Amino acid sequence: MELSVRNQLKAKVKNVKSNDVSSEVVLDVGGQEMCAVITTGSVKRLGLKVGDDVFALVKATSVMIMK
Structure with a gap:
């Protein structure tokens, strides 16, 4: 499967409610x-x-950065 999402973060499920x-x-x-x-x-x-083990796929029109 091809996806247009560039922000693909490897993650682990910690909790589900x-x-x-x-x-x-x-x-x-x-x-x-x-x-x-x-x-x-x-x-x-x-x-x-x-x-x-999962991937978090993030596609956003706005990303805020704080320093």
């Missing part, structure tokens, strides 16, 4: 936490669970 509609998936990206909110259906379809 789900309700009927949406899920909060906390990822460990090289020691930094990243949180994604996705549908619970997607969590089930992907079979996501704590400890899974």
